[in-house]
Amino acid sequence: MYLDKTSIVIVDDHSIVIEGLKSLLDGDPLDVLGHFTSGNEACDFIERERPDLVLLDINLPDVSGIDLCRKIKAMAPETKVLVLSNHNERNIIMQTLQNGANGYMLKNISKQGLLQGISAVMAGEIHFCNEIGGIISKPTKYELGDPPYLTKREKQILRMVADGETTQEIASRLNVSPLTIETHRRNLHHKFQVKNVAELIMVANKHQLL
Amino acid sequence: MYLDKTSIVIVDDHSIVIEGLKSLLDGDPLDVLGHFTSGNEACDFIERERPDLVLLDINLPDVSGIDLCRKIKAMAPETKVLVLSNHNERNIIMQTLQNGANGYMLKNISKQGLLQGISAVMAGEIHFCNEIGGIISKPTKYELGDPPYLTKREKQILRMVADGETTQEIASRLNVSPLTIETHRRNLHHKFQVKNVAELIMVANKHQLL
DNA sequence: ATAACAATACCCGACCAGAGGTATTTTCGA
DNA sequence: TCGAAAATACCTCTGGTCGGGTATTGTTAT
Known part of the structure; x- marks a missing residue:
C-alpha cells in the first residue's frame, strides 16, 4: 500500500453497486482495499486494515448502517465514513451524522460528485451532495424529529x-x-x-x- | 456489431448502478450499446438501435419504468426487457409483466444470477430471481392487488x-x-x-x- | 339522451376511541 | 437490593367511527 493512495472499503448489500463504485474509483489516487455486502464481515476487516475511508450504505442485511458507522468510529476514529444512501429523510441523515459520519450522499450521485465528496471528506470536511444540503438546511414542519423510544x-x-x-x-x-x-x-x-x-x-x- | 453478441441497453437513474452493470456485463458475448438515466432519452435510442435486451429500472426521473416497458414493447417487440428493481411488491411485479417484461430481478442479485437471467431471457424464457419467484407463487393476504380507483x-x-x-x-x-x-x-x-x-x-x- | 358514476345528504344503532385522571404489580439494571 | 421504568388495571365522559340502509342532484362519456 502506497502512502499517497487513499485506501477505501466499500460496504453495500448490492453487488451491482459495489462493482459500479469499484469501476468508478479504483484508479489513480484511490485504492479499493475490500468490499462487503454485510456489516459484520466489514467490521472485522476494517478493524484489521484501518482504511482511510469507508463508503457505507444504510440498508444492510445484518446491522443498520447507522450502527455500523458508530462502531467503525469507535474502533478506528481516524477512518472517515462517507454514507451513500437512497434515503433523503432528514432524521436518517441526522442520525448518521450523530453517529460520526463524515459525509452523506445520495446514490444518484455522478462520478465527479462522488470524487469531489471523497476528496472533501479526506480533507477533513463534512460533506453532502446538493440535495442533502437543501434537506438539512430547511427543516419543514412535516419533517420528523427523533423517533420516540417505544417499549x-x-x-x-x-x-x-x-x-x-x-x-x-x-x-x-x-x-x-x-x-x-x-x-x-x-x-x-x-x-x-x-x-x-x-x-x-x-x-x-x-x-x-x- | 457482431451477430453473435447480445446488444444491451441499460436504463437506470443511478450512474453508480450503470457503471456496475457495465463492468459486470461488458465482456465476451455481451455488448453494452448505451446507457441512460432517463426514460425519454432511452426511448429514442432504443427505437433507432433496436438492441437485443434492455435492462430497465422501475424508478426513473421522467416516466415510470412500467410505462417505458410497454412503450419499448410497442416500438420494438423483438427487444427483450429485463426489469432490475428494488421493489418486491407483488402488484408492481405483476404490472411490469402485464406490460410485456421478459423478466424481473431484484438489484441485490449476484453476477452469476444476472448472467443466468440474461441468458434465460435471451433464450425466450420469462425469468425471475429466486425471491421474486417466491413472491409471485404465494399471494398472501397481506399482498396487494391492484390499487382501487379513487375519485x-x-x-x-x-x-x-x-x-x-x-x-x-x-x-x-x-x-x-x-x-x-x-x-x-x-x-x-x-x-x-x-x-x-x-x-x-x-x-x-x-x-x-x- | 340516457345510463353510469360522482357527490351530496339523511337516518339509526352499536361500538370504539380519546382525554383526563389514579393506582398496583412486575421487571430489570445499576 | 432497591429504585426506576414498564406493564397492568380501573373510572368517567365526550366525541368519533362504523355498518346498514336510502335518496337526490349533478356530470360525463357514449
Whole structure:
C-alpha cells in the first residue's frame, strides 16, 4: 500500500453497486482495499486494515448502517465514513451524522460528485451532495424529529393497531384487560404527539416503524 | 456489431448502478450499446438501435419504468426487457409483466444470477430471481392487488384523514355536511376492503397513495 | 339522451376511541 | 437490593367511527 493512495472499503448489500463504485474509483489516487455486502464481515476487516475511508450504505442485511458507522468510529476514529444512501429523510441523515459520519450522499450521485465528496471528506470536511444540503438546511414542519423510544409492548401493540385490530381484539389476543390496551394506546399517542389513529399510523410509517 | 453478441441497453437513474452493470456485463458475448438515466432519452435510442435486451429500472426521473416497458414493447417487440428493481411488491411485479417484461430481478442479485437471467431471457424464457419467484407463487393476504380507483373527492378526503382530521373537521373545511364525509369514508373503506382507519392508512401507504 | 358514476345528504344503532385522571404489580439494571 | 421504568388495571365522559340502509342532484362519456 502506497502512502499517497487513499485506501477505501466499500460496504453495500448490492453487488451491482459495489462493482459500479469499484469501476468508478479504483484508479489513480484511490485504492479499493475490500468490499462487503454485510456489516459484520466489514467490521472485522476494517478493524484489521484501518482504511482511510469507508463508503457505507444504510440498508444492510445484518446491522443498520447507522450502527455500523458508530462502531467503525469507535474502533478506528481516524477512518472517515462517507454514507451513500437512497434515503433523503432528514432524521436518517441526522442520525448518521450523530453517529460520526463524515459525509452523506445520495446514490444518484455522478462520478465527479462522488470524487469531489471523497476528496472533501479526506480533507477533513463534512460533506453532502446538493440535495442533502437543501434537506438539512430547511427543516419543514412535516419533517420528523427523533423517533420516540417505544417499549416492546408498545411496539407490539402499535403493529396490531396497524393491522386494524381494535382495542378489544388486542386485549383478548394478549389476555389482558382492554383498559390496559387503552393505556398503551394513549401512551403511543403522547409519544408520537398525535391525536388519533390515522395520524399515529402515518407518523409511525414515516419513522419506518411499521 | 457482431451477430453473435447480445446488444444491451441499460436504463437506470443511478450512474453508480450503470457503471456496475457495465463492468459486470461488458465482456465476451455481451455488448453494452448505451446507457441512460432517463426514460425519454432511452426511448429514442432504443427505437433507432433496436438492441437485443434492455435492462430497465422501475424508478426513473421522467416516466415510470412500467410505462417505458410497454412503450419499448410497442416500438420494438423483438427487444427483450429485463426489469432490475428494488421493489418486491407483488402488484408492481405483476404490472411490469402485464406490460410485456421478459423478466424481473431484484438489484441485490449476484453476477452469476444476472448472467443466468440474461441468458434465460435471451433464450425466450420469462425469468425471475429466486425471491421474486417466491413472491409471485404465494399471494398472501397481506399482498396487494391492484390499487382501487379513487375519485378526486375521495383522494382529497383520504389525505385529510391521514393528516388526523376528524369527519367534523373535514366537513367544515369543505363546507359540506359531516354525513357526506362519513359516506365518502365508508366508500373508501369498501374500496380498500378495510374495517377501520388504521388499516385504511396502512394500505393506502402500501399503495403509495399518501 | 340516457345510463353510469360522482357527490351530496339523511337516518339509526352499536361500538370504539380519546382525554383526563389514579393506582398496583412486575421487571430489570445499576 | 432497591429504585426506576414498564406493564397492568380501573373510572368517567365526550366525541368519533362504523355498518346498514336510502335518496337526490349533478356530470360525463357514449
